[in-house]
Amino acid sequence: MTEAFVASLPLGAVQAAATTATSLGKPEMATDALHQLVLAQLDDDQAQEIVTIPLEGKSSIADHMVIASGRSTRQVASMAQKLAEEIKKAGFGHARIEGLPAADWVLIDAGDVVVHLFRPEVRTFYNLERMWSFEGGEPTQGRA
Template identity: 75%
Template sequence: MSNGDSAALLALVQRQLDDDQAQDVVIIDLAGKSSIADHMVIASGRSTRQVAAIAQKLAEEVKRAGLGPVRLEGLPAADWVLIDAGDVVVHVFRPEVRSFYNLERMWAFGDAPPVAGTA
């Protein structure tokens, strides 16, 4: 994916998470620091139902925009759903599960501190 496509994908992810009222969105810049993706986005939903809805809608919108294939992991339980969209990997958690795994803290000690977020 080109840098322009990666930026468009990240913008779409941010817009969709905002539209779906995801909470505590954090974006971590991984470009040049990890081979897994250019950005990792971490967000919360208030319930398993909202987590599942956010993940499904985001996957649909990425596909509809033609920004690549999307893989979903964890959808049946919807405590933690991973949306792998290639250059952008999104984790959507229930708040208690997010607090337990604390991915932000793990990355804050590396070379990739959070670069942006919305409340």
């Protein structure tokens, strides 16, 4: 499945593809499906400035890092909780969430995809995109 094709699918179809890839035992397809599920859900929840940083082969913590902003702590918390529910519903297991009580910066660890959700001013302060950009590789814009 190409990333552009998966990105054009509705969220339900992405979840179905994720379940199929997981059941077939194809980890690379499952990782791509999880990544697309995250991007589709953040898009549905009106996240702002969605950026993906590819980590495959560069870090052992995950294959993709997704960074996005919410307009308020309430939106950031809501996006994080809904994303964790959708990840579980799609069959990817339980995603760990850190930072939910304050919701200035929430981390969702879904295994092969790590998601950082910020309020805009907190995102600017920490500037993870610059910290995690690698020589010769630029972060890619998600569907925002």
